[in-house]
Amino acid sequence: MIDSSSKAYKKARRQYLKTTRNRDQNIEKDWTPFRAAEKYFKARFPPPDLTKVLDLAVLDSTRGAELAAGVWLGTPDAVETRAFTTNAGRPGYTFPSVPGLVLLPAFLSPEKQIELVKWSLVDHSKPPNETNLDIHYILPTEGIWNAHVRDGTTVVHPRPIESDAQYLKQESGPRQLIDNISANTDNFESLNSVSKLPPPPAATVQPSTCSDLLSRLRWANIGWFYHWGTKQYDFSKGKIPVHDTVRQVCKSAVQSIEWKDVFASDTADWGPDGPDWMDWHENYEPDAGIVNFYQTKDTLMAHVDRSEVCATSPLVSISLGNAAIFLIGGLTRDTDPIPILLRSGDVVIMSGPACRRAYHGVPRILDNTFPPHMIDIPDDPGWSVFKTYMASTRINVNVRQVFPREFDPRIA
Ligand SMILES: O=C(O)CCC(=O)C(=O)O
Numbered sequence: 001m002i003d004s005s006s007k008a009y010k011k012a013r014r015q016y017l018k019t020t021r022n023r024d025q026n027i028e029k030d031w032t033p034f035r036a037a038e039k040y041f042k043a044r045f046p047p048p049d050l051t052k053v054l055d056l057a058v059l060d061s062t063r064g065a066e067l068a069a070g071v072w073l074g075t076p077d078a079v080e081t082r083a084f085t086t087n088a089g090r091p092g093y094t095f096p097s098v099p100g101l102v103l104l105p106a107f108l109s110p111e112k113q114i115e116l117v118k119w120s121l122v123d124h125s126k127p128p129n130e131t132n133l134d135i136h137y138i139l140p141t142e143g144i145w146n147a148h149v150r151d152g153t154t155v156v157h158p159r160p161i162e163s164d165a166q167y168l169k170q171e172s173g174p175r176q177l178i179d180n181i182s183a184n185t186d187n188f189e190s191l192n193s194v195s196k197l198p199p200p201p202a203a204t205v206q207p208s209t210c211s212d213l214l215s216r217l218r219w220a221n222i223g224w225f226y227h228w229g230t231k232q233y234d235f236s237k238g239k240i241p242v243h244d245t246v247r248q249v250c251k252s253a254v255q256s257i258e259w260k261d262v263f264a265s266d267t268a269d270w271g272p273d274g275p276d277w278m279d280w281h282e283n284y285e286p287d288a289g290i291v292n293f294y295q296t297k298d299t300l301m302a303h304v305d306r307s308e309v310c311a312t313s314p315l316v317s318i319s320l321g322n323a324a325i326f327l328i329g330g331l332t333r334d335t336d337p338i339p340i341l342l343r344s345g346d347v348v349i350m351s352g353p354a355c356r357r358a359y360h361g362v363p364r365i366l367d368n369t370f371p372p373h374m375i376d377i378p379d380d381p382g383w384s385v386f387k388t389y390m391a392s393t394r395i396n397v398n399v400r401q402v403f404p405r406e407f408d409p410r411i412a
């Protein structure tokens, strides 16, 4: 699978030998099982062997072209799963080791995948939605993607530090992965009352062209505004409705699952009000989230999404473009995570107390896995500019529900 005589392999080996020359041999002993797995899949040398990675696309004859086009391939039985059929007649999988985790391979048609890529870039990565770039730059109001397409050489200027503004003390930037307090209905009011000052723009930022900045787009907020400094939502800014296309995809994914089967032998503690999965077909309503943009070298370290007051409601995670290794473990980093290869169109649902607060991360974007159905799109000449960007990109649309049913946040 990996060509050890290739130039890229030899370069990675040289780099590896150079950077590890003075490394303490005992360093690996201190790694938690999650950290060890991250390191393994992140490594450029030796490149990871994916035979122990779950790859359910292998079972789907309609995805042959997608698999043949990329060098990376996992195994369909690398991790213990339970197969089921969704209400829409599609294959779905649950995981005995992570109750509440559901994988719906190729849940989205190629057309829907393309629609969501366009939505992420054209419609969503612009005001009023915040992006990681807004902290440091005064972006064009049409959004960084539309400005790039119209004239990529347009220069974008740094956001000046305003002398009379109050800023957050600590430097904020792309996603910082410090542990925060788990939100819940009891501490909601006190977390909500903490002041949420804006992060200061960095003083060293230089003017940049739209096209250069686009490669540094990392996230765009969905719904309720997230405050990275405190790692809590800032409800005082109000809520932007979740776009109907995304909302419908998430709702149809949640409604396609018989939750009583998923939680049939569940013994986890759902809190004082008990399980709420029986209401999800009717009451699940996404209201927050993030669109993540990953370039091939980007990773997302182990973390728990614990800012949502509801710790059980489904989180729907949509993969688009290049494939990735997704790791998910348990409530601490000491659980050995399971590795899952996520491809374009796959939907993951994280739900219930054991899964929703489980550590997870994305240690690797798999290069050259941009699927053929996103390369040749007849009758869409406008796609070419998306294709160029997406050839080295993975987009993840990650959608959550912040409040449990019948919880009245009484937001002023
Ligand atoms: O990119 C992914 O698949 C996961 C993203 C994620 O975990 C998050 O946005 O919190």
Ligand SMILES: [Fe+2]
Binding pocket: 303, 304, 305, 360
């Ligand atoms: Fe996450």
